[in-house]
Amino acid sequence: MTDTSITRRGVIAATAAAAAISATGTAAFAADAQTVFITGSNRGIGLEFVKQYAGKGWNVIATTRSPDKADELKKVAAAHKNVVIEQLDVANNASVDALAAKYKGKPIDLLINNAGITGDFMNPKPQTFGTLDHNDVDNFMHTNALGPLKVTEAFYENVKLGKGKKIVAVTSLAGSFGAKFGGGIPGGYWYKISKAALNAAMVNVSMDAAKDGIIVTLLSPGTVRVEKIGNAKMPGLIEPVESIGGMIKVIDGLQPSDAGQIIRYNGERQPY
Ligand SMILES: NC(=O)c1ccc[n+]([C@@H]2O[C@H](COP(=O)([O-])OP(=O)(O)OC[C@H]3O[C@@H](n4cnc5c(N)ncnc54)[C@H](OP(=O)(O)O)[C@@H]3O)[C@@H](O)[C@H]2O)c1
Numbered sequence: 001m002t003d004t005s006i007t008r009r010g011v012i013a014a015t016a017a018a019a020a021i022s023a024t025g026t027a028a029f030a031a032d033a034q035t036v037f038i039t040g041s042n043r044g045i046g047l048e049f050v051k052q053y054a055g056k057g058w059n060v061i062a063t064t065r066s067p068d069k070a071d072e073l074k075k076v077a078a079a080h081k082n083v084v085i086e087q088l089d090v091a092n093n094a095s096v097d098a099l100a101a102k103y104k105g106k107p108i109d110l111l112i113n114n115a116g117i118t119g120d121f122m123n124p125k126p127q128t129f130g131t132l133d134h135n136d137v138d139n140f141m142h143t144n145a146l147g148p149l150k151v152t153e154a155f156y157e158n159v160k161l162g163k164g165k166k167i168v169a170v171t172s173l174a175g176s177f178g179a180k181f182g183g184g185i186p187g188g189y190w191y192k193i194s195k196a197a198l199n200a201a202m203v204n205v206s207m208d209a210a211k212d213g214i215i216v217t218l219l220s221p222g223t224v225r226v227e228k229i230g231n232a233k234m235p236g237l238i239e240p241v242e243s244i245g246g247m248i249k250v251i252d253g254l255q256p257s258d259a260g261q262i263i264r265y266n267g268e269r270q271p272y
Contacts (some may be wrong), residue, residue: 029059040115042070044226047239053078063088088149100154109164113148144194178271208259
């Protein structure tokens with residue numbers, strides 16, 4: 001597979017890092033490497049996915065809603081010619097359709113629906129019963145549940161063209177009834193509801209995708225020390241390298257019998 005045309009179109013010209021990439025004309029994808037498409041790639045779990053797949057020699061389509069501000073991601077792209085940055089707002093259908101049109105006919109081996117919002121840890125009131133801000137719910141649903149479904153639908157033909165034939169979505173313990181919604185800690189209404197909806201959507205897609213030999217699963221990353229957590233102390237907190245390394249191992253080993261399941265970063269099954 002030669003994805004040079006993808007990378008040529010994906011170069012973001014207005015940045016120093018991109019200038020370094022475009023100095024060679026294109027950020028050429030390796031013809032014999034697999035291709036992964038990642039949402040929410042500029043920080044946190046998405047950025048670590050980019051780093052690890054880039055390090056493994058995969059072609060990486062790293063999407064972010066604000067490429068201009070994605071300084072860390074641009075550094076990774078500058079250091080790896082197999083990383084291309086694309087603009088994508090998963091909560092905006094027009095944005096998803098525009099990028100899908102650009103990639104029409106290009107194989108994608110693995111689609112990772114990672115982008116998501118949790119809400120402001122320092123201000124739990126909008127997601128607390130009694131003070132719920134009902135104006136927030138659309139944003140949560142569109143970003144965490146409907147967006148990943150739209151992205152999956154829009155890039156489904158690309159995954160069908162790929163050899164890997166895998167689609168994953170990053171969910172949370174907070175979305176599982178059987179895990180007492182994140183250990184039974186109250187609050188977080190919009191986050192929990194939207195992740196439960198994401199689970200329902202992806203289980204449904206997994207049934208539709210089986211006929212095409214595509215495995216669709218949900219991944220649960222654990223509690224991961226992303227940038228916004230900083231040095232805060234939280235029970236069970238793990239570093240991104242462990243969580244994402246674990247999820248990549250899970251992805252590598254996915255079997256048809258895993259379709260529609262929720263699998264934790266350490267390989268354990270998570271109840272719905
Ligand atoms: N960290 C954890 O402990 C943990 C635990 C369970 C599940 N998760 C899940 O893991 C995923 C990643 O979380 P994280 O911890 O890495 O969070 P994070 O550090 O807050 O990063 C979230 C990412 O999603 C992007 N994003 C938000 N809205 C978007 C939109 N409309 N379109 C495109 N991108 C959008 C953000 O981009 P901007 O920079 O533009 O905002 C950012 O890249 C989420 O789905 C989250 O629910 C995380």
